[in-house]
Amino acid sequence: MAHVGKPLNKDYKFVELINPIFKKSDRKLEANITVKYLDTVTNMTQLSQYQLILKKTADNWMIESGI
Template identity: 45%
Template sequence: KEYIFQELVNPIHNRKDNQVTVSLTVEYIDQQTKATQVSQFDLVLEKNGSNWKIIE
């Protein structure tokens, strides 16, 4: 399937020391059927030098 990014919905982020936890929902559109595909993510990011890396 070909999905096109539509939007981020209600991203919530919290920072503690050099880590950031993020909970978010991403909406995609199915190009063929025009249906909305919703995916939820819980991520932990950690700062590594000047870059952020997803560690979970």
């Protein structure tokens, strides 16, 4: 997993998920996700990539690591 940096403290608006890739193993799910945001100050697009490990609980998927 990549090191997670400090928050940017910017006013980003979520736009969409771009081509998420999921791999399932037992009760865990690895998710490679690119998220598209709009910087509301500059009106520029910001893309952020995340690698998450999700774990199935009783009724939900919870982030186990990656943030």
